[in-house]
Amino acid sequence: xxxxxxxxxxxxxxxxxxxxxxxxxxxxxxxxxxxxxxxxxxxxxxxxxxxxxxxxxxxxxxxxxxxxxxxxxxxxxxxxxxxxxxxxxxxxxxxxxxxxxxxxxxxxxxxxxxxxxxxxxxxxxxxxxxxxxxxxxxxxxxxxxxxxxxxxxxxxxxxxxxxxxxxxxxxxxxxxxxxxxxxxxxxxxxxxxxxxxxxxxxxxxxxxxxxxxxxxxxxxxxxxxxxxxxxxxxxxxxxxxxxxxxxxxxxxxxxxxxxxxxxxxxxxxxxxxxxxxxxxxxxxxxxxxxxxxxxxxxxxxxxxxxxxxxxxxxxxxxxxxxxxxxxxxxxxxxxxxxxxxxxxxxxxxxxxxxxxxxxxxxxxxxxxxxxxxxxxxxxxxxxxxxxxxxxxxxxxxxxxxxxxxxxxxxxxxxxxxxxxxxxxxxxxxxxxxxxxxxxxxxxxxxxxxxxxxxxxxxxxxxxxxxxxxxxxxxxxxxxxxxxxxxxxxxxxxxxxxxxxxxxxxxxxxxxxxxxxxxxxxxxxxxxxxxxxxxxxxxxxxxxxxxxxxxxxxxxxxxxxxxxxxxxxxxxxxxxxxxxxxxxxxxxxxxxxxxxxxxxxxxxxxxxxxxxxxxxxxxxxxxxxxxxxxxxxxxxxxxxxxxxxxxxxxxxxxxxxxxxxxxxxxxxxxxxxxxxxxxxxxxxxxxxxxxxxxxxxxxxxxxxxxxxxxxxxxxxxxxxxxxxxxxxxxxxxxxxxxxxxxxxxxxxxxxxxxxxxxxxxxxxxxx
Ligand code: MCN
Numbered sequence: 001x002x003x004x005x006x007x008x009x010x011x012x013x014x015x016x017x018x019x020x021x022x023x024x025x026x027x028x029x030x031x032x033x034x035x036x037x038x039x040x041x042x043x044x045x046x047x048x049x050x051x052x053x054x055x056x057x058x059x060x061x062x063x064x065x066x067x068x069x070x071x072x073x074x075x076x077x078x079x080x081x082x083x084x085x086x087x088x089x090x091x092x093x094x095x096x097x098x099x100x101x102x103x104x105x106x107x108x109x110x111x112x113x114x115x116x117x118x119x120x121x122x123x124x125x126x127x128x129x130x131x132x133x134x135x136x137x138x139x140x141x142x143x144x145x146x147x148x149x150x151x152x153x154x155x156x157x158x159x160x161x162x163x164x165x166x167x168x169x170x171x172x173x174x175x176x177x178x179x180x181x182x183x184x185x186x187x188x189x190x191x192x193x194x195x196x197x198x199x200x201x202x203x204x205x206x207x208x209x210x211x212x213x214x215x216x217x218x219x220x221x222x223x224x225x226x227x228x229x230x231x232x233x234x235x236x237x238x239x240x241x242x243x244x245x246x247x248x249x250x251x252x253x254x255x256x257x258x259x260x261x262x263x264x265x266x267x268x269x270x271x272x273x274x275x276x277x278x279x280x281x282x283x284x285x286x287x288x289x290x291x292x293x294x295x296x297x298x299x300x301x302x303x304x305x306x307x308x309x310x311x312x313x314x315x316x317x318x319x320x321x322x323x324x325x326x327x328x329x330x331x332x333x334x335x336x337x338x339x340x341x342x343x344x345x346x347x348x349x350x351x352x353x354x355x356x357x358x359x360x361x362x363x364x365x366x367x368x369x370x371x372x373x374x375x376x377x378x379x380x381x382x383x384x385x386x387x388x389x390x391x392x393x394x395x396x397x398x399x400x401x402x403x404x405x406x407x408x409x410x411x412x413x414x415x416x417x418x419x420x421x422x423x424x425x426x427x428x429x430x431x432x433x434x435x436x437x438x439x440x441x442x443x444x445x446x447x448x449x450x451x452x453x454x455x456x457x458x459x460x461x462x463x464x465x466x467x468x469x470x471x472x473x474x475x476x477x478x479x480x481x482x483x484x485x486x487x488x489x490x491x492x493x494x495x496x497x498x499x500x501x502x503x504x505x506x507x508x509x510x511x512x513x514x515x516x517x518x519x520x521x522x523x524x525x526x527x528x529x530x531x532x533x534x535x536x537x538x539x540x541x542x543x544x545x546x547x548x549x550x551x552x553x554x555x556x557x558x559x560x561x562x563x564x565x566x567x568x569x570x571x572x573x574x575x576x577x578x579x580x581x582x583x584x585x586x587x588x589x590x591x592x593x594x595x596x597x598x599x600x601x602x603x604x605x606x607x608x609x610x611x612x613x614x615x616x617x618x619x620x621x622x623x624x625x626x627x628x629x630x631x632x633x634x635x636x637x638x639x640x641x642x643x644x645x646x647x648x649x650x651x652x653x654x655x656x657x658x659x660x661x662x663x664x665x666x667x668x669x670x671x672x673x674x675x676x677x678x679x680x681x682x683x684x685x686x687x688x689x690x691x692x693x694x695x696x697x698x699x700x701x702x703x704x705x706x707x708x709x710x711x712x713x714x715x716x717x718x719x720x721x722x723x724x725x726x727x728x729x730x731x732x733x734x735x736x737x738x739x740x741x742x743x744x745x746x747x748x749x750x751x752x753x754x755x756x757x758x759x760x761x762x763x764x765x766x
Pocket of ligand 1: 241242244245494641642643645713
């Protein structure tokens with residue numbers, strides 16, 4: 001019987017729970033010095049001078065370097081070469097200008113790990129302060145201060161052109177609603193902060209240990225910043241304590257640590273503090289969206305427009321590119337006759353924005369789902385009914401949208417109905433009506449979100465791909481090498497399940513390796529929820545090819561015709577058909593010479609998971625306090641290979657998405673000073689703020705890989721944010737509240753209630 005689809009317990013966990021992981025900061029590196037970054041204390045300034053002389057006298061200090069020392073090194077170029085303005089690249093240490101609080105300006109290198117912090121205080125940076133551009137809207141305004149005079153504009157990149165919006169898009173609509181909504185900036189805040197350890201060998205090669213999401217991509221980014229050949233560089237990925245999209249590639253700090261190691265001729269290491277992480281690691285989201293939705297009073301939506309202003313932060317990273325994905329997914333799961341979208345990404349004097357769980361798709365879903373609720377409220381129809389009337393009907397053949405996406409398969413209506421029924425939707429509405437009629441202080445809110453998202457996208461010619469090597473050893477064990485890079489997703493368990501299912505080797509005898517570029521030179525890493533559908537499919541393919549490869553060897557061993565042999569995964573052996581006594585195991589065959597296959601699986605394209613989330617909240621109308629009572633979800637990611645792990649991904653994702661709706665927000669003051677630089681100021685979600693989630697099962701296989709699997713790693717985050725936000729607003733809808741920007745903090749909820757009770761603001765002005 002196949003073990004695929006069963007709840008195999010994570011094989012990774014015994015080690016994490018007993019001896020603990022080996023993270024980058026745990027890597028033993030005798031003789032290593034410690035790098036400490038001096039970071040800009042102002043958001044925008046010209047650097048007059050950097051004086052490290054006092055720091056050099058401090059205890060334990062070996063050296064200090066500034067941007068001038070690194071002159072000649074390449075800069076961190078914006079991604080998507082040619083698309084985003086090349087003048088907006090980031091020097092590894094700021095040279096003439098600093099553009100955000102937290103930008104690395106200098107380094108102090110010390111013998112001990114904690115001496116750098118004190119010595120860094122002695123580095124004297126003389127700033128000539130420039131006007132800070134903190135808000136994206138301000139950055140986009142004509143006449144605003146410009147961050148990169150050479151670029152002549154703060155616009156890093158535009159996607160489609162709002163000037164070309166059709167004047168008649170909403171003609172014929174009985175109802176049109178428009179609103180500007182904020183998809184606020186959030187911090188990934190992984191448990192393990194950023195780190196690096198670097199050592200140059202006598203052979204002239206550099207080994208860099210870096211927590212990342214794909215050693216091969218990190219090698220490329222590091223080599224680019226250091227101006228060295230990739231062949232000189234070996235990247236090793238130790239255990240990684242969470243990444244959420246923010247550990248792809250490499251940051252300037254990582255390159256500086258490698259440079260220091262070369263310059264000083266001794267190993268160097270760095271691990272950032274939580275405070276540095278909150279200002280230095282890329283943030284996520286940060287979009288201002290204007291949605292306009294129109295249709296008829298019978299609930300049919302006929303036109304939708306989305307205009308996005310993306311805050312990219314000071315240096316365009318993946319964040320500048322996010323709106324591309326938001327636009328691609330703009331109409332979501334709906335059949336809207338006319339839709340258009342456009343986006344502008346601007347630079348501001350704030351921490352750069354990067355990928356964060358969902359990267360561009362949560363923003364699309366949030367916009368569409370808020371729009372649906374605004375429309376429903378305007379026509380006085382149940383939000384579930386409005387969605388039901390506008391969802392695309394079920395399809396099994398690819399469906400192309402007006403925004404360049406090709407949805408592979410979907411049954412959005414079924415997802416909605418299953419979620420509503422699991423939630424007991426009618427009963428919830430009845431309970432809500434009762435509380436409203438009673439005028440209860442604590443009102444009940446029910447929020448919906450229907451979504452479709454994209455997983456495993458890739459620009460590769462021929463389709464996105466991943467490689468895997470499977471090797472069987474003479475002792476009956478096996479090793480898998482994968483180009484994916486798990487950091488909490490459990491690939492070691494599932495990749496072993498996939499190989500075990502084909503080869504009959506027990507899961508606990510299969511070792512999965514990743515994250516060493518000398519061992520696995522190629523790989524796409526883990527992000528975009530691509531790993532199972534491409535990396536897992538490659539493991540299955542390699543396992544199957546291994547059996548094909550072993551067959552002639554088995555035939556020679558058994559002196560039989562290869563065509564007469566059957567492979568029995570139950571015994572992990574070939575036998576002659578009709579003569580079970582004549583058999584030879586894979587292990588025995590491996591004893592006669594290495595038995596391994598490297599396979600590349602190539603998918604025809606990305607897959608499009610979908611689902612519906614229902615959130616239930618209590619909102620205290622006197623204090624504005626929100627309590628999340630229930631979240632019920634359908635997250636259809638095709639065939640599920642390990643429900644335990646897929647559900648774990650959903651639980652984590654839902655929590656993370658819910659946190660955006662009512663808690664988390666990165667805030668800067670008007671001068672660009674971060675006000676949420678510690679976890680005391682940034683209300684990071686914990687288990688006490690969320691209930692246990694109710695997960696309904698739904699599996700609509702895709703034909704894009706033999707597993708039938710789509711991605712599940714980000715779905716929870718994509719669906720939950722708007723469901724929770726909509727629930728909070730729904731609780732107050734009968735009091736006239738139509739919208740509350742995220743995070744719906746008690747203060748914001750209370751203010752929305754006051755504004756609804758007194759629309760003219762007379763009470764306030766009296
Ligand atoms: N799975 C399954 N059946 C499916 C789909 C997935 O059994 N149909 C299982 C897979 O075998 C794998 C896990 O679910 O064990 C997630 O697989 P997949 O959806 O392919 O996603 P990835 O492994 O590519 O993970 C990436 C995704 C992303 S993009 C972010 S961001 C994210 C996330 O995963 N960051 C995480 N989950 C995270 N979980 C943790 N603990 N930490 C992070 O930083």
